[in-house]
Amino acid sequence: MPTPTTTRRWVSDLSSGYRALELQPSAPLPTLLPHQVLIRIKAVSLNYRDLDAMTGYYNTFRTHSKTPLPLVPCSDGAGIIVAVGSAVDLAETGVAVGDEVLCLYNTEHMAGPVTAYHMQTGSGLPLEGCLTEYKILPHYATVRKPAYLGWEQAVTLVGGGSTCWTAFFCGMRPLRPGMTVLILGTGGVSIVALQIAKAMHVTTIVTSSSDEKLKTCATLGADYCINYTHSPNWSEEVLRITNGTGVDMVMETAGQKTIIQSLKSLKWGGLINDIGYVSGKGSDAELLGVSLILIRKHAMMQGVIVGGKDVLQEVANFYEKARIVPFVDRVFPFDQAKEAFAYLESQKHMGKVIINLE
């Protein structure tokens, strides 16, 4: 097959939201540089961050001068390498045409803690993302897809898997069998966290606004389920479940409306993984409360931002060994990208929402 010179892709103006996404039927592809590979994207996993980015709300890491507009959104992609640059040689780089790969979230983040520089190489903001049939990346910005997983499942490892792995194993207090972890909500990251935690033989407590979703969490191995709408003071439930001790770790995905309850749910010396803010970004007024509880419980709180190539490789290895089957809620075709984002925005989903480009 001749190397494609154009691609079908969705682009965003990064201010008007997903409803203003525009489908470009044949955008030109630049010539491959020696160290680059061309990937036929097969599946894209949607993230809350993608919604944020398309409204201009996720502006922490955007460099306005460098972000090309309009921009292809979405950080998480997986696909097959269909062409390589002149310096990409299997013996030298370990990469070849035909490889099935996961695309790295931050293209230049190879190992160790994330830096501001790595964030300037983020796929889908500020660099071109994955909602495109063909994508160009440096050869080193890929990790082999676990062979036992289909595209729609494997792509969930990119952002969700890396974020949970960084939170669980790369920070102040690594997760160990026998610990108890509290997971907030049943969105994309939370369900990945549940599946990794269960494979680690960790006790899990999951909160959700929906009894239906909690029933499904139980089938995925959740040990305890709390409906946070029915139990607004859900930290009391957590303390009851843990005999007054609290949990070792919280996967804090919701932010403003949950952080104080999360801290109340924590064991002395426990760890809050500060991941997201689906309930709001918060205000300084709450900071005093957070600070006081941290001191009072001799607790820890760490910010989490995805992970580099080393982390994604570890995630892929772990899934391969543990044979985890990622939970995918719904798959949309490429042409229905707007419908897929509307579904994500509705929060009716549980786990991952995927766009299929096969």
Ligand SMILES: NC(=O)c1ccc[n+]([C@@H]2O[C@H](COP(=O)([O-])OP(=O)(O)OC[C@H]3O[C@@H](n4cnc5c(N)ncnc54)[C@H](OP(=O)(O)O)[C@@H]3O)[C@@H](O)[C@H]2O)c1
């Ligand atoms: N730091 C990082 O590297 C990183 C990586 C990925 C994601 N994130 C962040 O993590 C957050 C979650 O991302 P995602 O992609 O998993 O989002 P998502 O799939 O859109 O999550 C939506 C879910 O959040 C839950 N939720 C909403 N309000 C809640 C509340 N008050 N308490 C508990 N749960 C609540 C709901 O679960 P129920 O319907 O079950 O109630 C909802 O379905 C976002 O803020 C995102 O930006 C950060």
